[in-house]
Amino acid sequence: MPHFSNKKLIILLVGMILLVALISFSLRDRQNATLPEQFIKDSVGLAQSVVAKPANYITGIFYNIQSLLNTYEENQRLKMRLEDFAVLQAEVNTLKSENEQLRELLEKKDSLRDYDPLRATVIARNPDQWEEKIIINKGSSHGVKQNMAVMTTKGLIGKISLVTPFTSEVELLYTNNPNFRVSAMVQGEKVVAFGLIEGYDEERNELILKRIDSSIEISVGEKVVTSGLGGIFPKGILIGEITEVTTEDFGLTKMAYIRPSADFSMLEEVIIAKRSATVIDGSDGDGTNADLTNNTGIPGEGEE
């Protein structure tokens, strides 16, 4: 055993106390990074994005080789779907124009569906993958704000959890944070069922959609998209597909397991969706009844 002198012991104890204080300070649900943190994050982020460029290039080569090997099979599959696609495209176009006309008729301008896309490159992933998050190279100076939805071309992957001037952190859907909820809806054949995505099953690696009205029939294979009702995300971003439907613990509502459509393992380019409609401020669901509206003047909401 090493011998401790009194002085060393005191330093050790003070160190321990400082450590506990620091950890508990940083464990709080913080909305903003402190100034030294922002400085470190931005400078490391700068170095990181320099390294990320060649790294992305190399992984790109591997990916290209892999896709080259599958070309034939993929081509055949795609050819089959191409015919369906033409029909679908025509249908979408008519629906779109019809939607626009109806909107004009109603004089309703902003839809929950509208958003401004902002492209960003993933520069890092939290290496010790305990908390699922990635770091991207766009920050508050590019107009990124907290709680914006982040997606790939395939579907929703998460939301912005922390912003510094030149980088921001994205909390992925695969998180154990109980406050991370996404209001979602199941696009059924006839009716639409609303629910909340709350957490994920670590053993199945699937998301859990809870609080679905038990009178609504939903089935395996149906698509789940964001509903835009949580006040943060735009409407209609694809989340995934239902793989199993069960009843929740108390039997009052249904829950479903969802396989996400986005691929979480090789994230390179992401799109930040800046919602055009009024955004409700604040973290979603910290159990308070505080007025979360940003006083942006929704007509008919009553004066203060």
Add this chain to the structure above:
Amino acid sequence: MWIRLTIPFIAIVLFLLEPEFALFSPIEWNGEIIYLVPRFLILYLIFISIYYSRKRAVTYGLFFGLLYDVFYIDIIGLYTVLYPLVCYTAGWSVKYIHQHLSITTILSVVLVALMELILYYFFHFIQFTTLPFKEFLLIRLIPSILANLLYLIMLGWAFKYLIDARVLQKARELS
């Protein structure tokens, strides 16, 4: 001159490479999703601690641990303590074991496994994860350790070569 700068330079490169490799993970293997956690930097620091200087390794550990905490983890004080602690333990063990490359490799991997274990209990304690221990062992610890062992087998000799070069250089400067 350049050997002197190479040692911190490699530490920086490894620090920046870790998250790039983390982008590959999790991977699907035999129907199981497994996580590979790159621990390049700490393995390198353990080598420095054993072959070069414990004090230097602890200083590097403190610096990079702090960066790691602020940039990736957002829990300040976790890696800031664990990195120097692991380096210190590695340097302390030099007195009791033989410094052969294979033994150092095994010792480094064991130390990293211990660190992972501590991290698991910490994150379990603060409820960041609900992963049962057995699952943790199967999908995180064992695959990560194997991957890091592979990395060390490939690059361990290079680290030793570089550090030995630096030690020799220092000895020459002194004489």
